[in-house]
Amino acid sequence: MERNGFTLDADYCRAAEGRARDEEAVCLVELRKWLGTIHCAIPDDFNWASGKQLQELFHGRLALQPSPVWKKGRVKVAEGERKLDQVALEWIRNHSDRSMRRGVDELIRLRRLRGAIKYLAKLPTFIAPDGLVHPVTGPASDGDARSGTITWRLAAKNPEIQQIPSSEEKDWFRIRRAFVAPPDHTLIVADEAALEAVILAHIIIKLFGDHQLAEMVAPGAPNLHSRNAREVYGVQMGWERHGRAVRDFPLECFQDRESYPELYALRQDIKNKVWYAIMYGMQPYGLGFSLRDANDEPIGEKAARLVYDSLLASVPGIHRYQDWALGYIVEHGGMVGFGGAWVDLREFTESGDKWRLARAHRIAQNFPMQEGGARIIGHAMTEISDDPWLRGLGLCLERQIHDELDFRLPDSSPLPEVCARIQKHMTSYPLASKLQVTIGTGANWDDAK
DNA sequence: CGATCACGG
DNA sequence: ACGCCGTGATCG
Secondary structure, rough: HHHHHHHEOOHHHHHHHHHHHHHHHHHHHHHHHHHHHHOOOOOOOOOOOHHHHHHHHHHHHHOOOOOOOEEEEEOHHHHOOOOHHHHHHHHHHHOOHHHHHHHHHHHHHHHHOOOOOOHHHHHHHEEEOOOOOOOOOOOOOOOOOOOOOOOOOOOOOOOOOHHOOOOOOOOOEEEEEEEEEOOOEEEEEEOOHHHHHHHHHHHHHHHHHHOOHHOOOOOOOOHHHHEEEEEEEEHHHOOOEEEEHHHOHHHHHHHHHOOHHHHHHHHHHHHHHHHHHHHHHOOOHHHHHEEEEOOOOOHHHHHHHHHHHHHHHHOOHHHHHHHHHHHHHHHHHHEEOOOEEEEHHHHHHHHOHHHHHHHHHHHHHHHHHHHHHHHHHHHHHHHHHOOHHHHHOEEEEEOOOOOOOEEEEEEEOOOOHHHHHHHHHHHHOOOOOOOOOOEEEEEEEHHHH
């Protein structure tokens, strides 16, 4: 990937950057206007990127209500702790009157725009004399001690290609459209579907002979997160939405944002805030802060425990896996991945401290899934690189984003057959559960995905 | 150079 | 102390 490089549309970046900077300027003017209407003067060199200055303004002079939540959980408001990250800002916004809300909204906008500008401005600077961008997957220089991860995942830097904004809500400028196929080429984007859930399904079969999760993530199975949303909120908790019992809706409704926004929101909650968090060891305490009610208030540990217990009750293998992982690290002082890597956790397990043991337990639960994912994608990468037919057709690997491989292919090559061969290699790792791959093609990264 | 914030899986 | 693994821009 470092040698192959990839093509970047620098003109697209510069045009989008120009629009973003224009909007940024508007934002700054609007913020000043807002402060004027509430009769609040700030120095000319006030820095909206300074957490310290922002805290003094919001919680000092404007006396906005401090948020009890931030991205990582609880804010100790009583102890004087204040947070102004995106999660906290949203809470503050929803608990402010209209005159204040105007300013908080504008600051949220400003952060978004600057997030986009960060990438749009710097990406073209990485174009090398050969016209390509060559990101680095090992140490970036003699002074760089970072050579990867303890789970054997790759990392990528200069530029950080695995962190390019993806979601439409976060990326107003579609940065991935700048990652284009070179002339007379097509991009191929191949993604392992729900990779870590498939790995956990494999582990649960091997440990307990339990095939439930494997069947839930198998090809042709009902959508995992829709199923979980209906099971947890409908069957287990008996909630109603759109004037009907949630349990009575067909699963397709949970993915229909237009017709059933309330069901769609339940599915998003389960997918983004519950499923992976629980797989990696989040407890009802933490879940009580990340899940919110209709007023954006954290639902609390007690209500979160219902969701937590419901999900574990409907997929008992996860709970058995968690117990198994704890017993394993207590006995062995570390955790093994199925690719053979080992993470030493003795500094936690031998400390005699229950919090450090809990930390080791979470690392241990996550490790086989992250390590296994790295093995599976690494296996696919080497199989594809070693395939003489693909090599002869000029297929080039451009990027790896943990569970996704991006290639370029000359247009003279047979696209459907190449995609089929990629799919075969990406599903060939021997597992008790079944790997699935989704493939897209296009002229740029955004279209192909 | 540590802390905070924001982006991805 | 109460999801895991990363990279990087910015502040103080």
